[in-house]
Amino acid sequence: MTSHNRTTFKPVPEDWDRKGLPAWSYHSPALFELEKSELFLTHWQIAGHVGDIPGTGDWLTFDLLGERAIVMRGADGIVRAFHNLCRHRGARLVDGDKGQCRGALVCPFHGWVYNTDGSLRGASRPDALGDFDRADFGLNPIELEIWHGFIFLRFHPGPQPSVATLLAPFDADFAGYRADTLLASDGWTWAETVLPVNWKSVRDVDNEGYHVAMAHPALQDLYGRTYRDDNYTNGISKSHATFGDRPARLWSVKRYVELSEPAPGSDERLHRVWTYYGIFPNNVIAFTPEGAQYYQDIPLDVGQTRLDGRLYRYPHETRRMRAARYLAYRIDRDTSAEDQQLSIWSNESMTSSAFEGFHLSDLEYGLRNHHDQLRRVLPVFRCAEAPDEAAIAETNRQMKARA
Amino acid sequence: MSDPRWTRSPEDRRQLRRLLGPAGLPGSGRLRYGAAMHFHGLGLIDAAVLEAYRLAATRDEPVEAVLAQHGLAFRPPDADALTPEDRLRTLLAEIDHYLAGLSGPGIGETRAGLAQWQAGPVRGIATTANAVIAEWLGPALGALCADEPALAQAIAAASGDLCWITYDGYGADIGPDFPRAHAFASLVGVEPDAAIAAQDFDLGLFLIAPHVLYRDHCHAAPELYAPLTGPHGWRFAPDAPLALLPAHQPIWNEPHAPHLTKVGPTPFLCIYAWTRDAEAPAAIVPARDWPELEALRLGPAT
Numbered sequence: 001m002t003s004h005n006r007t008t009f010k011p012v013p014e015d016w017d018r019k020g021l022p023a024w025s026y027h028s029p030a031l032f033e034l035e036k037s038e039l040f041l042t043h044w045q046i047a048g049h050v051g052d053i054p055g056t057g058d059w060l061t062f063d064l065l066g067e068r069a070i071v072m073r074g075a076d077g078i079v080r081a082f083h084n085l086c087r088h089r090g091a092r093l094v095d096g097d098k099g100q101c102r103g104a105l106v107c108p109f110h111g112w113v114y115n116t117d118g119s120l121r122g123a124s125r126p127d128a129l130g131d132f133d134r135a136d137f138g139l140n141p142i143e144l145e146i147w148h149g150f151i152f153l154r155f156h157p158g159p160q161p162s163v164a165t166l167l168a169p170f171d172a173d174f175a176g177y178r179a180d181t182l183l184a185s186d187g188w189t190w191a192e193t194v195l196p197v198n199w200k201s202v203r204d205v206d207n208e209g210y211h212v213a214m215a216h217p218a219l220q221d222l223y224g225r226t227y228r229d230d231n232y233t234n235g236i237s238k239s240h241a242t243f244g245d246r247p248a249r250l251w252s253v254k255r256y257v258e259l260s261e262p263a264p265g266s267d268e269r270l271h272r273v274w275t276y277y278g279i280f281p282n283n284v285i286a287f288t289p290e291g292a293q294y295y296q297d298i299p300l301d302v303g304q305t306r307l308d309g310r311l312y313r314y315p316h317e318t319r320r321m322r323a324a325r326y327l328a329y330r331i332d333r334d335t336s337a338e339d340q341q342l343s344i345w346s347n348e349s350m351t352s353s354a355f356e357g358f359h360l361s362d363l364e365y366g367l368r369n370h371h372d373q374l375r376r377v378l379p380v381f382r383c384a385e386a387p388d389e390a391a392i393a394e395t396n397r398q399m400k401a402r403a
Numbered sequence: 404m405s406d407p408r409w410t411r412s413p414e415d416r417r418q419l420r421r422l423l424g425p426a427g428l429p430g431s432g433r434l435r436y437g438a439a440m441h442f443h444g445l446g447l448i449d450a451a452v453l454e455a456y457r458l459a460a461t462r463d464e465p466v467e468a469v470l471a472q473h474g475l476a477f478r479p480p481d482a483d484a485l486t487p488e489d490r491l492r493t494l495l496a497e498i499d500h501y502l503a504g505l506s507g508p509g510i511g512e513t514r515a516g517l518a519q520w521q522a523g524p525v526r527g528i529a530t531t532a533n534a535v536i537a538e539w540l541g542p543a544l545g546a547l548c549a550d551e552p553a554l555a556q557a558i559a560a561a562s563g564d565l566c567w568i569t570y571d572g573y574g575a576d577i578g579p580d581f582p583r584a585h586a587f588a589s590l591v592g593v594e595p596d597a598a599i600a601a602q603d604f605d606l607g608l609f610l611i612a613p614h615v616l617y618r619d620h621c622h623a624a625p626e627l628y629a630p631l632t633g634p635h636g637w638r639f640a641p642d643a644p645l646a647l648l649p650a651h652q653p654i655w656n657e658p659h660a661p662h663l664t665k666v667g668p669t670p671f672l673c674i675y676a677w678t679r680d681a682e683a684p685a686a687i688v689p690a691r692d693w694p695e696l697e698a699l700r701l702g703p704a705t
Contacts, residue, residue: 054514055499075417077518100503102430102496103421104437111457113440122440124457127450183511315512316625316679319657322508 005161007169010231012365020358021371023350024386026198031392032302034378036065039281042158044166046283046294047071047151049312050079051183052098057116060098064298067155069142070094072101074116079146081153082118082139086110093139105139114139149180150285150294159377160234160280169232170277176267177287178314185311187322188329190295193307195340199282199299200374201347202307205339207278207370209239210363215338218331221253223274229366235280235373237366244272256327262289263314263321278366280373290317290325293332303347307336379403408447409480418442420493423482428553432460439466452477487564488525490557491598495521495590497557498606498674502629509627509655513606513676520591520601528596533567535586539612543672546632550650554631558608558672562588565608566596576687577618578697584612593681605681611671616697617664619690623683626656628664629674636665636701641690647701661688667701 025031047062048071059072061084070084070093084092091109094101104121105114111124118139123129143154147163148171160166167174174180195202205211209227213220219227223241230238248254262271266289276286282297295309313325349355360367375381379399380392387395410416422438424431439456442448448456452475459466470477485493495517502514540562548555565588573582589597592605609628611617619641633650639662647667648654656662658680664671 051511051515054511054518055503056518058503100500102434102500103417104434104440106433106437106460111436111460113437121437122444122453125450125454126443183515186506186508186510313511315515317508 005159005165005234007166007232007234007236009169010233010369012231012362016365016368018358018360018368020204020360020367021200021374021381022384022386023355023357024383025381026200026347026350027302028386028389028392029302030389031378031380032198032299034380034393034396035299039374039377040065040299041067041155043160043281044145044152044154044158044163044279044283046279046285046296047081047153048098048310049151049182049184049294050146050149050180051312052151052310053079054183055100057101057103058098059094059101061094061096062153064155068092069153069155070139071144071151071153072116074118075103076117078117079144079151080118081142081144081151083142085140086112087120087137087139088112088123112137148174148177149182166234166236167277167279169236170238173238173267173270173275173277173287176270177292178263178266179287179292181315182292182312183315185291185293185313185325188311188326190293190309190311191333191336193336193340194300195305195307195343196303197305197343197347198303199297199305201343201350202297202305202339203282203370204346204367205342206284207237207366208364209241209366210361211342215342216335218250218253218334221248221250222256222331229363231366231369235278235370237276237278237369239276239278239366241274242272243274252327252330256324256331259320259324259327260289261318261321261324263317278370280370281377288325288328290314290321290328307340406447406480408445409442409484414441415445416489417492419480419484420489422479423485424493425553425556426459426465427463429463431553432456432463435466436460448477451475487561490561490564491525491590492521494557494561497554498590501551501554502674505629505651505653507653507655509625509676509678510653512625512678513627516601516604516676516678517591517606520604521599523591523599523601525598526600528566528598530564530566533569533586535569535584535610535612536562536567539610539670540672543610543632543670546650546669547672551631565590565598567610568594568596573620573685573687576689577620578616578693580615580697581611581617584615585617586610587675592677601681603679603681604677606674606676609671609673609675611664611666613666613668613670614700615666615671616693616699617666618693619661619663619688620685621656621659621661621688622677622685623658623680624677625658625679626662627674627676627678628654628656630654631672631674632669633667633671634701635667635671636663636696636699638663641688642692645696663690663696665696665699665701668703 048060053073062069068084071081086107093105113121120134120137145152145163152163223243227241244257285294292312298306380396418438418441421434436456443453455469459469544555567586567588569586587609589607591599591601634647636645
């Protein structure tokens, strides 16, 4: 581990450049290609939690920009990740969001059979395959790290350290939340949405709390006055707010504050707090005292982003915890709808000739922190004017070499 | 007994269970084909027979028909190669698969407990004849077979290997019918007669004869009922009206929450789990309307 990739607290400077990223960077297909290869596929992505796949053979899938992963608990209980491609012709071995494989993965195309540890059990019509060593045809593994129960994947090696190192400042919080004990939520789930925006417009809205007082009446009612963003190196952040110190006015918030009940055994300092842990470039894990969720902005193309995530609960939750968790979900659902509209407006503003860039408040330093990390990974973000599309990759390469 | 080459390792046994699994159920052909691939790797199934399993998999049909079409003389090992442990582990796999398809409170806790304990050694348990099982398990499985044939077949195959207990620890307050009209078998649990030992977790099968009332009771253990038959009558507070709930709608009883079951015309068969405090006793919760409920006959299932 080198000192430069350790995550450390980063206070808001006295004097800083309050501009955001250049408008062109939200609409450039060539830059999006760079983001794909040098950002998304080389940085950690959350694929789920071990509580999603408690039994042997349980699997879930995670697709990202042409790559597709299957995360499966093997017959030996070990969770592994593989490319969801048969080594014969590339067919999907499993289809859907999650499921259970019973003893073997059988390719639906020609019937090659894989063990739950990814090794090839055998090929159909082996007599027709010539000189063939099945040991050479196991499923291609994907780098996987489980941190406090959350499953992180990385499709290609990248500049981030291990998840445990990257998120070390939050280790005590996740232990305090007993995050490794979470179970998949039942009854209600994340409402997957596709927005007609560049993924950074979603992140820009989510990376600051300056807008809470104006745009999110329920959140403001719950915790508005206490909201804080803490920024860290490596583009990491923690946002947190306490609730219950004064009467709420909105129905769902009032009921939530009355019913909120922490998970048994969780750290007392987290009992009246909502926290959000931002994990560069596009992931957030959020906790309330009753449960947790993660959400992420999955880019589909330069102008389309899928909002996705999963919800979790604690084992043996009481009816009261469940009711509070539902109310928290309602508050989040409204907040997400409000944020989605803000993302659309922010993204479309950047095609206007009148758009002159952001002028960020100290309360929006989270954007700057995220943008700084983007500039480190892809220096071409520093170009105020759009380079020629055909030259973006080369410009970035040269800037990176100079850096 | 069959050729011992088929059962040299625990993995061989696991695959043999799948190879000998019933045909005709959705997905069963792939299970058998995947197992056939295992034995092909061991040299026990040749390429032509393996291909017959692949062809049979497309329509989940018996491999024997395909073998005959192709003039192949292969005969898989007889079902008597399967031991009580094989039948128990097949049943646990079917139960986990069934639970994985349900959602609701308690499912995650139950599956996590099952995953934690089910790999333990199978104990030699004394099996005894049980009159309730002899009379009512067959009709219950007949009802289940229409919805969950694989699970029904797995229960039928393993039922003779289980220790079915008719519990008599409630005393007179449980009423006249229940003590002689129910039976349960612990598959993974704290009970000395559980087939696989666990700590502070208990999962098994529970059967009650038609029309019997299981009076209001409660216990410290949080409890999952996954009813495999239905509808049956339920309530969750003494003297409250009954609600008719269908098969396959799981019920999660929080610690100390009262609950009652009035069995309908079909025997009540369920998967039960106590996910913690599994050794704490249950207690009867008094109610005024037990005589009426015991006389009640719920209508036929529709």
